[in-house]
Amino acid sequence: MAPTSTAPVAAVLRDDAEALAQARRLAESFAVEAAERDRDRRLPRAELDELSASGLLAITVPADHGGADVGTRTLLEVFRLLAAADPSIAQIPQNHFAFVNVLRENGTPRQQEFFFAELLAGKRLGNAQSETGSRTVQDIRTRLSATGEGDFLLTGKKGYSTGALLAHWIPVVAKDSADRLQVAYVPRDADGVTVIDDWAGMGQRTTASGTVELDQVRVPADRIVPHHLTFQRPQLHGALSQALHAAIDVGIAGGALAEAAEFVRTRSRPWGESGVDTAAEDPLTIQRFGELGIRVRAAEALLEKAGSAIDEARADLTDDSAAAASIAVAAAKAFADGAAIEVADALFEVSGARSSLDSANLHRHWRNARTHTLHDPVRWKIQHVGRYTLNGTFPPRHGHI
Template sequence: MSAHVIADDAEALAVAASLAAEFRPGASARDAARRLPRAELDRMSASGLLAVTVPADHGGADVGARTLAEIFRLLATADASLAQIPQSHFAYVNVIRRQGTPEQREFFFAELLAGRRFGNAQSEAGTRHVQDIRTRLEPRPDGSYVLTGVKHYSTGALFAHWIPVLARTGDDRLHVAYVPSGAPGLTVVDDWDGLGQRTTASGTVRLDGVPVPADRVLPHHLTFEGPQLHGALAQLLHAAIDTGIAAGALAEAAEFVRTKSRPWFESGVETAAEDPLLIQRFGELALCTKAAEALLREAARSVDAARADLRDDTAAEASVAVAAAKVQAARAAVEVSSALFEVSGTRSAADSLNLHRHWRDARTHTLHDPARWKIQHIGRFVLNGTRPPRHGLL
């Protein structure tokens, strides 16, 4: 497999914009038929977009957080499922940057530059909470390991060349095992039936005695023993997806009103686009979306600043900024995708138009982690100076 190597931030943004324009026309049909986007993901791999965070000394563009967030926002304006699939990919590239040995970094960065994709196998069902990871990584006499467990919500695993698996060793410490697709004992089940993000194939991964060489295991628990941006970066990309959903829904609502809606008879105007009450509502929805975009940019700037000077204080500021962006982005995505019908009228509710995919995507993706806890951490930081916890979800 080979892929183009992107040179810098400017090229990365240009490639993302081009891919978004390419993916947009087929997004509704893919969602309606639940046609999995293998060809589109191959295009994304070949474009080099999935390797843009590879460090410069390994041949990558090493783009900043602001560029990466904008890449995800652009993709999500076109297709929220396609934007969601590589979110964990970049989170686990970040684990290699932070915890990989020189040999591991050399191997995996070369894989990324060649267009290889990471999936994820992290969440589990039926446990006490999201941090209760019961998948086990058992050592063998030769120094290798065996993986046993069941994972759910494994976005991207079905399309991945490598599946990073969160697991605990006997001492309960958290590790990431990078498992190649097709490994013995590994089964990826396409059983995702979410109402939104229908083509992410976020199904089940079963691990039945999967052998893992020692050099494919990274000590993820060390990530959280000092100031870190693992959670902030991962959440920034979620915020970018929600912001993109809002912008995509707003653009489609405006196009529908301009081309298909009739004015309300009491308005006294010739077209729906001239209706003063609709104009007012579009102004409100634009403000909501622009606020999300502004907070996303500010959060990305904070992550970049913290990356350049990583301390407890800068990491905390970045996490709080990302939390604020995520809360506003979630609100914007749900409000705008719902208001699409309010401003477009009865005709927009036709199932055949599939305009509800925006709301379904927003409603599904914003359930990823609760905004109410992000607001709590923002309040604690602002009022009492309490730094957010280091748990990877903030």
């Protein structure tokens, strides 16, 4: 395996504290032009290079490969901080960490050595998973076919490929001749790979979640990881992936609440009947902020509990512990979904008519929340929580719970 194109020289973070410090620093920086990037659909190219250089993209690399190997609670807090600043930037590396986990779970020692070194150098993993024309999200039509010469040809078309446009490697979910799930790690600039910047969602506008076309892409056997093995045993792949999505939703809620508070303090006028001098002194507005603050705090607490459940299960992985982790994540995701939408909507209620001006672009919080929460239907998560709570039924083994 030869390295790919040069990426920014990356810092190597040593522990959870350094990871959180970098996340706070970047979040403060990314928040400054988040509204402008959203308004202009300006892709965060420079910001992603900063993210690579910060070392945050390698924080789940195992310690024996030189990584910080941070806990899941820390990883989720990193995502929450970034999402509160700019949820598009936070969503771009979500699949990066999911596919780092695929390497951790089923990569060979040689694959792990190579790709973990790439991550420590600041390389970014994109994704090519979903297929917009298939019957369900689990229906994968992209195929890996053996050439008879020791490698494979990859053919298919993917949608919602967040991160692929600005990645160094694109992990592609495909099925082999035996109909088994595989992940092929393909260089972004490989022959036969076309990444189309055609994402046109109303929210998460700068995630570049477009289309990837794969036309007879040659893939060496040592860049293919048997993903089907993940789901033949107790697994945390789905829980981790979904927890990252939950962290983004919690971040959106917190970011919207913070901006609403700033707007009320600095730009809103009090209602004439309130008898107070400023909007921030209005007791009814204070009451609503209290309600919203409780929602955000509850979402943060459930997210932290989900991270702890994943860490506990990772330390002693059984069917029982894996199920408990997935249920904890499902509860966090279901609650965060509603909290993000409610807070982003209530922002206008507490801020008044001026907040609806397009120039303020406060509606980006609702657009982002409404768009991102469509990723996985929480009604099914609630079903699994109900079955587990009432009958002790374990959730299924797949990447969506």
